[in-house]
Amino acid sequence: MNSKNAIVIGGSMAGLITARVLxxxxxxxxxIERDQFSNGPxxxxxxxxxYHLHGLLAKGGELLDHYFPGIGDELVAKGAVRGDMGRMMHWYLDGGYRTKFDWQRLGISMSRPLLEYVVRSRVAAIKNIHILTNIDVNELIxxxxxxxxxxxxxxDRNNDLRQVKDLHADFVVDCSGRGSASPKWLAQLGYAQAPENKIEINVGYATRMYQRRPDQTPFLYMITPAAPNDKRLGVLFPIEGDRWIVSMGGYLGNHCPTDPQGFLEYARGxxxxxxxxxxxDSEPLxxxxxxxxxxNLRHHYEKLTYFPEGYLVLGDAICSFNPVYGQGMTSAALQADALNGLLKSAKSLDGIWRPFFKQAAKVVDIPWQLAVGTDFAYPETKGVKPAGTDFINNYVAKVHRASHNDPVVYAAFLSCMNLLAPPASLFKPNILFRVLRDDWQRKRQIVPQTQLQPASA
Ligand SMILES: Cc1cc2nc3c(=O)[nH]c(=O)nc-3n(C[C@H](O)[C@H](O)[C@H](O)COP(=O)(O)OP(=O)(O)OC[C@H]3O[C@@H](n4cnc5c(N)ncnc54)[C@H](O)[C@@H]3O)c2cc1C
Structure with a gap:
C-alpha cells in the first residue's frame, strides 16, 4: 500500500489511537480537533x-500498552494508582461484597484528562502525525x-477570519464521537442511512473530586445496583494528585443531585x-x-451496501454505550486495533470499509450485549430487547452472588467484564457448575449467604 495522507476527525481517545495506527x-x-488543548491534563x-470518573478496562490497558509501550508506567509516574484488580476493588452488589483474590492483572486508575493528555503527548511525539486544534470539520469533500x-x-477558528479551507487526503476517519455528523453527511451525499439501535436508559451522573489522605487506602470502591429494584450506583476511585473522584448516578431518572447536601444524602442512600x-470525612476539591x-446508541454501518471509498467511522461515532460499564475507550481501542489488522494486509484502501465495519461490529457486539443486556434487567428500559436477555440476566445475577464467595467465578466475571473473554465463557462447564452449586446451596442456606463485610486487602 502506498498512501500519503490520512485525516482523523476528532482528537479524543478514538482519534488519538486511530492516528497512532494510521x-x-x-x-x-x-x-483535526475542534477544541483547543491545554498544556496539561x-x-x-x-x-x-x-469531568467524570473513567475506568480503563484491562483489555483497553493492554492495547494502550501495545501501541504506546510503557504508558502504564508513565501514568503511574504521573500519579495514577496501580494495583491487582482482584484485590483493589471493594465491590458491593446484590447484598454482599465480591470476594478478594489475586487476579494477577493490574488495573490502573487515573482521571480521564490525565489519560487523554498522556496518550495525546505520545501521539504528538510521532513524527508523521500533526494535530491541528481549534478547527471544525464541517463537510466532506x-x-x-x-x-x-x-x-x-x-x-479554522485560530484567528478572527474563521477561514474555510479544503484539506485533501487519501483516507479520512471520523472519530468525532457520539454527535458525529457522518449520518448527516452521508445522507447529503445520497447514501442510505445506517440502521440505528437506540436503547433508552436515562442515566444521570454527578461527580466530585475529594482530597485523598495518606491514611486512606486507595481502593476502587464500587456499589452497583441489583436490578430491577436498585437503580442507584456509586463509584469512587483514587486518582493522581492524591485525590478521589466519585461519580454517583442512577438509572431511569434516579439521578444524583448536584447540591452538596443532596449529593452526600445520595451517597448515604x-x-x-x-x-x-x-x-x-473528606475535603471536597x-x-x-x-x-x-x-x-445507548449504535449505528450499524456494517449493514450498508454502499459506502464512499476512502472513509471510515470509528469509536463512539459507531457506538456509544451506557457509561456505567466503562467500555467506550476500550471499544475504540479494539476498533482501531481491528483497523490495524486490516491495513497490515491490505493491498489497497479501496473496499476496506466493508471488512472494517464487519470487524468493528464484531468488536462492538460484545460490550453492546453486556451493556444493553444489563440495562434490560430494568423492565422500564426502552428499545428492542435481544432474544434470550432475561435468561442471561437471570444467570448473571447468580454469577454475581457466587462471586461473593468464589474467586474462580469472580475471575471469570472479571475477564468478561474487562473484555478479555467473551460472555459465553461464563457458561463454561466449570463456571456453570460453581454458579449453580452456589445458587443451590444458597437456597438451602448451606453456604454463608454472602460476604457481609468487605474483606481487607
Ligand atoms: C459520563 C461518561 C462517563 C464515561 N465513562 C467511561 C469509562 O469509565 N470508561 C470508558 O472506557 N469510557 C467511558 N466513557 C466513554 C468514553 O468517554 C468514550 O468512549 C471515549 O472518549 C471515546 O470516544 P471518542 O473518541 O469516539 O469520542 P469523544 O470522546 O466524544 O471525542 C470526540 C472528539 O471529536 C471532536 N469533534 C467533534 N466534532 C468535531 C468536528 N466536526 N470537527 C473537529 N472535531 C470534532 C470533539 O471535540 C472531541 O474531542 C464515558 C462517557 C461518558 C459520557
Missing amino acids: SAYFEHVTV APRKGTPQS TSLDHSRVLGVRIE LPAPDIYNLLK SDIRPHKYMA
Missing part, C-alpha cells in the same frame, strides 16, 4: 465526560459522483456505606458536575 501506513496523518468542552471521499472542508463514610446520558 501513522504506520501513511506518510502524513493529520488529526484538563477537561474540555468537546469531551464533557472528561468527495469526487463528483460522491463515490470517494477526497478530504474535508474545515473552518446507596445500598452499602463505604462511599458515604469516606465522603463525609471541586464543584459537583452533572451529566445526563439518555440512551
Whole structure:
C-alpha cells in the first residue's frame, strides 16, 4: 500500500489511537480537533465526560500498552494508582461484597484528562502525525459522483477570519464521537442511512473530586445496583494528585443531585456505606458536575451496501454505550486495533470499509450485549430487547452472588467484564457448575449467604 495522507476527525481517545495506527501506513496523518488543548491534563468542552470518573478496562490497558509501550508506567509516574484488580476493588452488589483474590492483572486508575493528555503527548511525539486544534470539520469533500471521499472542508477558528479551507487526503476517519455528523453527511451525499439501535436508559451522573489522605487506602470502591429494584450506583476511585473522584448516578431518572447536601444524602442512600463514610470525612476539591446520558446508541454501518471509498467511522461515532460499564475507550481501542489488522494486509484502501465495519461490529457486539443486556434487567428500559436477555440476566445475577464467595467465578466475571473473554465463557462447564452449586446451596442456606463485610486487602 502506498498512501500519503490520512485525516482523523476528532482528537479524543478514538482519534488519538486511530492516528497512532494510521501513522504506520501513511506518510502524513493529520488529526483535526475542534477544541483547543491545554498544556496539561484538563477537561474540555468537546469531551464533557472528561469531568467524570473513567475506568480503563484491562483489555483497553493492554492495547494502550501495545501501541504506546510503557504508558502504564508513565501514568503511574504521573500519579495514577496501580494495583491487582482482584484485590483493589471493594465491590458491593446484590447484598454482599465480591470476594478478594489475586487476579494477577493490574488495573490502573487515573482521571480521564490525565489519560487523554498522556496518550495525546505520545501521539504528538510521532513524527508523521500533526494535530491541528481549534478547527471544525464541517463537510466532506468527495469526487463528483460522491463515490470517494477526497478530504474535508474545515473552518479554522485560530484567528478572527474563521477561514474555510479544503484539506485533501487519501483516507479520512471520523472519530468525532457520539454527535458525529457522518449520518448527516452521508445522507447529503445520497447514501442510505445506517440502521440505528437506540436503547433508552436515562442515566444521570454527578461527580466530585475529594482530597485523598495518606491514611486512606486507595481502593476502587464500587456499589452497583441489583436490578430491577436498585437503580442507584456509586463509584469512587483514587486518582493522581492524591485525590478521589466519585461519580454517583442512577438509572431511569434516579439521578444524583448536584447540591452538596443532596449529593452526600445520595451517597448515604446507596445500598452499602463505604462511599458515604469516606465522603463525609473528606475535603471536597471541586464543584459537583452533572451529566445526563439518555440512551445507548449504535449505528450499524456494517449493514450498508454502499459506502464512499476512502472513509471510515470509528469509536463512539459507531457506538456509544451506557457509561456505567466503562467500555467506550476500550471499544475504540479494539476498533482501531481491528483497523490495524486490516491495513497490515491490505493491498489497497479501496473496499476496506466493508471488512472494517464487519470487524468493528464484531468488536462492538460484545460490550453492546453486556451493556444493553444489563440495562434490560430494568423492565422500564426502552428499545428492542435481544432474544434470550432475561435468561442471561437471570444467570448473571447468580454469577454475581457466587462471586461473593468464589474467586474462580469472580475471575471469570472479571475477564468478561474487562473484555478479555467473551460472555459465553461464563457458561463454561466449570463456571456453570460453581454458579449453580452456589445458587443451590444458597437456597438451602448451606453456604454463608454472602460476604457481609468487605474483606481487607
Ligand atoms: C459520563 C461518561 C462517563 C464515561 N465513562 C467511561 C469509562 O469509565 N470508561 C470508558 O472506557 N469510557 C467511558 N466513557 C466513554 C468514553 O468517554 C468514550 O468512549 C471515549 O472518549 C471515546 O470516544 P471518542 O473518541 O469516539 O469520542 P469523544 O470522546 O466524544 O471525542 C470526540 C472528539 O471529536 C471532536 N469533534 C467533534 N466534532 C468535531 C468536528 N466536526 N470537527 C473537529 N472535531 C470534532 C470533539 O471535540 C472531541 O474531542 C464515558 C462517557 C461518558 C459520557
